[in-house]
Amino acid sequence: MKIFFRNLHLYLSLVSGLVVAVVCFTGGVLVFEKELEQAWHPERYFVAPTTTPRQPLTQLTAAVRVYKPDARITGLKVYADPTRTVEINLAGAPGGERKSEAARAERGGQPNEGARAKSGAGRGKEGKGGKEGGKGGGEGGRGPVVFVNPYTAAVTGELNYRETFFFSMMALHRGMVGGAIGKLVVGVSTLLFLVIIGTGLVLWWPASRKAVRQRLQVKWSGGWKRLNHDLHVVLGFYSALLLFVFAFTGLAWSFEWFNKGIYAVTNSPMDRPEPPVSVVPAGAAALMPAASAASAESTPATATGLTADATLVQARQLAPMAVYYSLQLPKDAAGSIKVATLRPNAVYDNATDEVYLDQYSGSVLKSQTYEQRNLGQRVRGLFKPVHTGAIFGWPSKIVSLVVCLLGVTFPITGTIMWLNRLRKGRKKQRKLATAA
Template sequence: MSPIKSVIRDLHLYLGLVSGLVIVFVCLTGCILAFEKEIEQTWYSERYFVAPAPTAPLPLARLADAVRAQKPKAKIASFKVYADPTRTVEISLAGGPNGPEKGSIPTEAKQEGRGAERPAEKPAGKAEGPGRGKGDGGGPRLYVNPYTAAIVGEINPRDTFFHTVEQLHRGLVAGKIGKLVMGISSSIFLFILGTGLVLWWPAARKSLTQRLQVKWGSSWKRLNHDFHVVLGFYASLFLFVLAITGVGMSFDWVSQGINQLTNSPLKRPEPPVSAAPAVAGAAPFAPDAVLALARQQAPGAISYSVQLPKEADGSIKVAILPAGAIAENATNEVFLDQYSGQVISGQTYEQRPVGHRIRGLFKPVHTGAIFGWPTKTLALIISLLGATFPVTGTIMWLSRRRKNRKKMRQLQTV
């Protein structure tokens, strides 16, 4: 082995030993998150699905009344309605269990306040789905039967099992320090993958076949070697993608660099405001009218999210997820005047700045959710393989050490 390759091997080895446990942990928690949505909907199917009725769904106003009857102090932040007739309607509340605490600022208001960057555009923003999502107002989320107005489930998005797993995956529940540790670990993993490819590259063409096939009938040591070298080569490209997106979600400078390279603004524009009502005390535009307008504009959409304004001059935000969307956050947005229902502004997903779209794809690509089941399955397999490489690499290192010690003892005996 050449001196350069010897140095690369040492770097590959010792960086792998230092970060091995973290890599195994991150890969295993990533496996759990790959099918988060499907697992949640299977475990708690009564929360997400109902038997469709022959009658039309009840108006959102009736569903809102049912929520207020159970939680008199609740302040409804948003509705999410699915085109699927078997899905429940998700109603998110602002603030704590019974609404916003006195003097508190709902989480969504903090995140989407004027001049702030909206969650959908944050590189580490959460994708909509079971257990959590955008527009929840910082409070609990209730699941309501659209045909009977019965409340069939309630969760706090921040208290779910998968939210805890994601916090462990992203930062070991250690805040900024944990996020920094994970970002550094992802960067080290990228270097390990790069040095691994250099070490894998055969010196002679006749050795190429040996490094592309696992010798299944060999000894366990040879199998361990092939699992690390051969499977590592096949998985490296996909692991590169997972590690790069992990780095992108951990460091803000990555997002800033993408915005600068694509000439995109650092922040999304401020939400538009509603005009003062012509009559004092005018009633706000009803959510049912907003939903009807959204369905008229996009009749074939998968879901419609209606986010109610938090201020007297705020606007109603409607997020429409079109059929065939590349990800759950690839929504078309429309802002309405909360008193007249007039469309103030709108933006399709394709009209968003390129940098914002790239950043919004970090998590769907990282979790494999970007193309549904096929990429989720691929992400699960690759994550499992990623968890084995530190183990097989450590076994190779220990075997090599024992072999070298045995040679040294033989030389001393001679």
């Protein structure tokens, strides 16, 4: 029986080993994406606080319109941290809103990062797979983000995700830069990797108690073949559980049926309800097409209603201790303003509370805390922080990085073991032939 598992482990590894190695390597790079991006471009994200009062959001958005006259502002993200810049989201390329909605859904269906999903948009599928824009599913629908100094209204930088190093890493990680086919290849290889991990544990299992110590320690003083064997077998055992978790959660970005399964198992609806709509005043109703155009093209909030500054004041009243306030602007005259806030003790970065405001009166149309999301949304939302190792902050990220790098080595050490076994078999056959 062990021969069967050995052959299964070997041939599945030969088929998927290269893809697994690339996915593990790019996954390791992406573990510290946020930290590396901020370290490489600190001027975008951080400013020195001054005694000067913060500029109103209308002043900041005006500076962005001077910087990019043809851009359409879709949302703002204001941090409570006085050293952080204000992030102003712009609309992406035509069709980007649909792609961004799909990409958001794949991240767990929480549209609270900037303004990538608009209030007033149509119903979205939670966890819908296979419809991200860009190569390899790299979240191609994400529009540019402009960073503004909140004290001086000076533009400090711009981020277009599609042009970054991390977009290329994400494209490789999710689809080997191969579009839908590449995404399928990664998904199938991930499924095979789960089987490889399982059969590896079966092969690792010692036949006697005496062999347990040998399977748990690397013999650094041994020859290179023994060292290669121990690096594969011993370190493979220690990293198997986390690699299994990373591979299992990674399936959510490869297969729609997997996401549907999450909601089926948790007995939760997959469809998000329609966002509430604003009560359009009688005077504005007659001018709705014009108001809608103005809202989309020029103003930071709505043509005749609540301003971004007034929205932020109300958001701070509703959540005075929030880490950040993400204002997602309505895309038409009937849409509502969506405000997402993150608590200081949130489970993960996207575990936000959400409030929809009437864009004219500012009244609360609907609110939902993180705990009020259905079980399927909360489980699916955990997949990204677990998959990236961000769930417990820096300690879990460091562990994830080490495990990902080990994952890169296993196809290499395993292939060397197989080649050594082939050479050994050939030598044995030549000896038998000589003896005969």
